[in-house]
Amino acid sequence: MKPESAVVSITVNGTPHRLEADTRRTLVDLLREDLGLTGTKIGCGQGTCGACTVHVDGVRVLACLLLAVTVEGGQVLTIEGLGTPDGGLHELQQAFIDRDALQCGFCTPGQIMSGLGCIGEGRANTAEEIRESMSGNLCRCAAYPGIVAAIADVAEGQGA
Amino acid sequence: MRPFEYARPSDLAQALAAAGPDTVFIAGGTTVVDLMRLDVLAPRRLVGLGDVAELRRTELDGDPVRLGAGVTMAEAAALPLVRERYPALAAAIDLAASAQIRNVATLGGNLLQKTRCPYFRDASSPCGRRRPGDACSALTGHLEQRAVLGASPHCVAPYPGDMAVALVALEASVEAATAAKVVTVQVADLFREPGDAPHKETVLGDGDIITAVLLPAPRGTSAFVKLRDRASFAFAAASAAVSLELDHDRVVAARIALGGVATRPWRSSEAESAVSGERLTPERAFAAGEAAFEAVARTHENRRGIALGARAVTAALLACRGG
The missing domain is CATH 3.30.390.50 (CO dehydrogenase flavoprotein, C-terminal domain)
Known part of the structure; x- marks a missing residue:
């Protein structure tokens, strides 16, 4: 193994993986290129747009700003890991459809993963609070009213 | 991004021993990865601090209160003690970056974040903060947000962070480990003015590690x-x-x-x-x-x-x- 490589052990959507990666590999590239999980998108590649949002060890993070080697041993949840075992949608995915919370859809996986974090952190009590908590996710189609409504729907349904 | 070796020390002594030329420490990485991608940082070795348990040591019942430097911004801002007794600190963290970044960025890394000056962030522009001896491109170029206070003919870039500002008003300190000893530095004294050596951003040495933020009992x-x-x-x-x-x-x-x-x-x-x-x-x-x-x-x-x-x-x- 080259000195600029490392073995990374990582669990993605419940499945453990162990693979050799260049130390420069970011988590988002590892997910997309090595594991074929292309639901997580790369927008800006510099931590501004939020399209690459996934959960690591239970919190929402930006996969483009994390080197895979620094996530060693981590539990990763991506958009592919949501939904029911029989292929049904997660309730927040359904809420995005019901509320028309997307147009082109490119930012949507990141919006949904971030929205889950927003609800889980208890930051979805008012529209204003949701907007602040979701400010790390940009939507070029400006579907923001629908995104806020979808998150509010699910948060209310959970008694948040 | 240039190729680099990655080391993952398991304690503070190993981390300090791993310091050296062309070596950069990485905690949350939200600054370091960004700057490596821009070629502003191009270390040959990266030393990950994620396994260093000493950096997570937090003592909320002490005087001063101790927050481990490896604690994330989100974790620190969620502490009831921080919210109730140090509202300036809680607000500074809440208003910084985005939720995703606050979940990863650490207190120590936040303090040491780099300026947002576009000439610093453009590896092809001369910049004395990035490369000792270079002239300041912003002086003759276009920089909307120049530092009003503390600027020199060698650098006019503002310090971008929020948390350090709150910590200065709270008269907080950082504890840092050097190869030889543990030192305590007031946050107000941690950062240097650029003067004629803008690349020397803090009073700490290259291989030193901030281990904790220390908060004195709040007054008022x-x-x-x-x-x-x-x-x-x-x-x-x-x-x-x-x-x-x-x-x-x-x-x-x-x-x-x-x-x-x-x-x-x-x-x-x-x-x-x-x-x-x-x-x-x-x-x-x-x-x-x-x-x-x-x-x-x-x-x-x-x-x-x-x-x-x-x-x-x-x-x-x-x-x-x-x-």
């Missing part, structure tokens, strides 16, 4: 105000943190710090003097904000920074009064 109340170009997820156009002891409406003691307008987190004794012993009226608060810039010659370039900085101080002082 505190507040942090951040002014920015949009409502959320933006760096400060100007910010101010105030720690204030009031006797009814009279100021017994004030500690005032400014951000976004200075080359380092800036404590203003001029602003403090302008309110000490005085009744805290809106007019007096604004006079204090203006006093922070009384030594600065007004130019077309610094008008905006002065106006915003003075108003940030005003708002933070009045927030301590409860409105």
